[in-house]
Amino acid sequence: MQLEDLKVEYDILQSKYGAKELDSIYNGGCTENPDICFVFMNPTGRNIASSKEWKGIKSPWIGTKNIWDLFYSLNLMDEKIYEKIKKIKGSEWTEKFAEEVYDDVKEHKYFITNLGKCTQIDARVLPDSVYEEYLNLLKKEIEIIKPKVIILFGNQVSSIVLNKKISVSQCRKQLFTDKINNNDYKFYCVYYPVGNGRFNINKSIEDINWIIENEINK
Numbered sequence: 001m002q003l004e005d006l007k008v009e010y011d012i013l014q015s016k017y018g019a020k021e022l023d024s025i026y027n028g029g030c031t032e033n034p035d036i037c038f039v040f041m042n043p044t045g046r047n048i049a050s051s052k053e054w055k056g057i058k059s060p061w062i063g064t065k066n067i068w069d070l071f072y073s074l075n076l077m078d079e080k081i082y083e084k085i086k087k088i089k090g091s092e093w094t095e096k097f098a099e100e101v102y103d104d105v106k107e108h109k110y111f112i113t114n115l116g117k118c119t120q121i122d123a124r125v126l127p128d129s130v131y132e133e134y135l136n137l138l139k140k141e142i143e144i145i146k147p148k149v150i151i152l153f154g155n156q157v158s159s160i161v162l163n164k165k166i167s168v169s170q171c172r173k174q175l176f177t178d179k180i181n182n183n184d185y186k187f188y189c190v191y192y193p194v195g196n197g198r199f200n201i202n203k204s205i206e207d208i209n210w211i212i213e214n215e216i217n218k
Helices: 003-017 066-073 079-087 095-107 128-145 155-162 195-216
Strands: 027-029 036-040 110-114 149-153 176-180 183-190
Touching (some): 003 128, 036 128, 036 155, 036 195, 066 195, 079 095, 095 110, 128 155, 149 155
Parallel strands (some): 036 149, 149 183
Antiparallel strands (some): 176 183
């Protein structure tokens, strides 16, 4: 199975749970043994790639600014690309520039995805039951790309993926392991760094730097 094979199922769930006028947002970056797989919640219409007119890659955070502060602060982004992201408006992203950004993500050996791929108009809270319908698909993603470490953002995503009640504030820098198809994977839970969680971005950076130092660079 390849990542491309999962898109049909994502699109079915988009029609069930997402905004009818928007497309699913899938994933992007390094797809062969990335150092880190970053798992966010679900996309919104602020991602201009969710437009049905967009013919380029449909990867997370296209046309947005704040999340790239995190990756740049972690030394996971080229400075020139970061400066362009901060300079241009979201609507000024082109399909070519989106490719450049994700080529840089690939070069830095990480993969970006969401637990839920159902794009909403806004940042409304989704019930656990919606995310749970995506869980097996996320596990298939992980099985395909085989990351060294998986970083889960926020309490809700962490709790659903690990199938236990998680409070990120109580388990900072704590390793969790879980099996997917008889292979062991390493998970860490980190504060959500954007939106309402923006004020926690420095804690997210601190914890991810620690994870990189202790899991990737050791």
